[in-house]
Amino acid sequence: MFFLLITSYLLRLISLNQSFWLDEAISANVIRNYSFLNIITVFSPQDFHPPLFYLLLKLWSLVFGTSVVGLRLFSVTASVLAGLFVYKTAKLLFGSKTALWSAALFLFNPLFVYYSQELRMYSLATLFLSISTYYFVAILKSKVINLKSILFFNLFIFLSFFTFYGSIFYIFSLYFLLFTQKKYKLLSKLLPGFILSLLLLSPLLYRQIFLSKTLLADVAYWSLVLGKSNLKNLLLIPLKFTFGRISFYPKSIYYLLSGFWSVFIFFKIFISYSVRNAYMRSLQFLLFFPLFLAFLISFKIPMLQYFRYLYLLPVFSILLSVSKSKPIILSGFVFLSLVYLFNPTFHREDWQSLANSLPQDATIYMIPSFADPLNYYRSDIKISDIRTIKLENYSTKELIVVPYGFDIFGFNHTDFLSSKNLSHFNTQNFHQISFETWK
Numbered sequence: 001m002f003f004l005l006i007t008s009y010l011l012r013l014i015s016l017n018q019s020f021w022l023d024e025a026i027s028a029n030v031i032r033n034y035s036f037l038n039i040i041t042v043f044s045p046q047d048f049h050p051p052l053f054y055l056l057l058k059l060w061s062l063v064f065g066t067s068v069v070g071l072r073l074f075s076v077t078a079s080v081l082a083g084l085f086v087y088k089t090a091k092l093l094f095g096s097k098t099a100l101w102s103a104a105l106f107l108f109n110p111l112f113v114y115y116s117q118e119l120r121m122y123s124l125a126t127l128f129l130s131i132s133t134y135y136f137v138a139i140l141k142s143k144v145i146n147l148k149s150i151l152f153f154n155l156f157i158f159l160s161f162f163t164f165y166g167s168i169f170y171i172f173s174l175y176f177l178l179f180t181q182k183k184y185k186l187l188s189k190l191l192p193g194f195i196l197s198l199l200l201l202s203p204l205l206y207r208q209i210f211l212s213k214t215l216l217a218d219v220a221y222w223s224l225v226l227g228k229s230n231l232k233n234l235l236l237i238p239l240k241f242t243f244g245r246i247s248f249y250p251k252s253i254y255y256l257l258s259g260f261w262s263v264f265i266f267f268k269i270f271i272s273y274s275v276r277n278a279y280m281r282s283l284q285f286l287l288f289f290p291l292f293l294a295f296l297i298s299f300k301i302p303m304l305q306y307f308r309y310l311y312l313l314p315v316f317s318i319l320l321s322v323s324k325s326k327p328i329i330l331s332g333f334v335f336l337s338l339v340y341l342f343n344p345t346f347h348r349e350d351w352q353s354l355a356n357s358l359p360q361d362a363t364i365y366m367i368p369s370f371a372d373p374l375n376y377y378r379s380d381i382k383i384s385d386i387r388t389i390k391l392e393n394y395s396t397k398e399l400i401v402v403p404y405g406f407d408i409f410g411f412n413h414t415d416f417l418s419s420k421n422l423s424h425f426n427t428q429n430f431h432q433i434s435f436e437t438w439k
Contacts, residue, residue, distance in 0.1 A: 001087055001100060005080055008107035012076045012116055014341040016069050019352035022404075024119040025372035028071055030054050031061045032376075045207050052162040053121035075123040079116030082123070083107040085130040086314045090321060092137050093279050098321045105329065106317035110244025110336035115310055122310045125164035129171075129311040132156040133286075136174055137279075139186065154193030161197040165205070166308045169290035169297075176289070177282060212301070220410030227305035229298040237291060238262045240306040241316060244336050246346050261332065268323040269316070280322070287315045350431035352377050357428060358400065358435070365389060366402040367409060374402070386413060398425070399438040 064070040090102035135153040298304040351373035365386040
């Protein structure tokens, strides 16, 4: 297990220095620009997440700095520690051999390898929920009430919700499982951690929900970013859980290969139901019931994006570990992870190269809420809202435009700039990002 943890950690160091993309740059800029107190009082009310991830990342940065690698190591470390608790949970349920397979399938899952390098809260939430699951299983398997396990379960449920609101679907599933098993007394002992976190976060959450409703009303296609309940977003979950973030053309071949791989793996999940073990059936419930809840909720509050449910991968991996095909599945996971890590085609948007190509002290016209990567890499440039520019400000010079996120706002910059007698001069392309020059 030690060898497995070290290997998976070293694997995650490959290509760790690739450019921050938008959401990661937001995390980095929060750490750079806000104090611990201001993260809670100033930044969080304008964000859509609870503050614990940013607070812990700020603490981490005091030791490891605010470089790309220094900050991303926070997520890398959390992801590998989660693998340790996947092992411990599976060992409680099925023994050491199955536990090793569970940890390997989890740590080398291509989707988790990708997001374990991302400076967001998903790896940390997965860690906290993995620890919660371990103590949940320990409590269920214990013949006497273990106050230590109950205390730690409540603590990490509290930390989970304080890290990522989306963890509520898994938390509720744990409680509902106890309810269906008529373990009401135990349920009452495991509720305080979540109730306390909900009470403390309620004022912030109320304000953030109001903000999200405003954005959904004012920004034309914001719901597409969050993930509405539809068949496409639902099918992407098993596809990405098994194939990772790799995508290629022609799309017909991509969907054929990834679809076949996904069906093969989830077939192994479904037939594991035949294993006459109550814990296996409980694990299946904990994999699928949170997704069912998320699908229902996303008709009202869109949040059906596959990466929001990385915390289900520990359960997913334990279920796969009892399959006779686990060597084939693990080999496929390792191969797909290596393809991502060593092929820049599948890396994140290259904001760093774009930023380095901009002129010194330039004014960049874009939507300011999407400018965090430029602010991180180039503190000398000025950001101006393209939607509010006036003719006298640019009539004698070039305009540098970064057309990022315009489609989300339904903003047609080509027609807008052409109507002001500007002409498109050239475009410089970088990986998944570009800037245009207008005269």
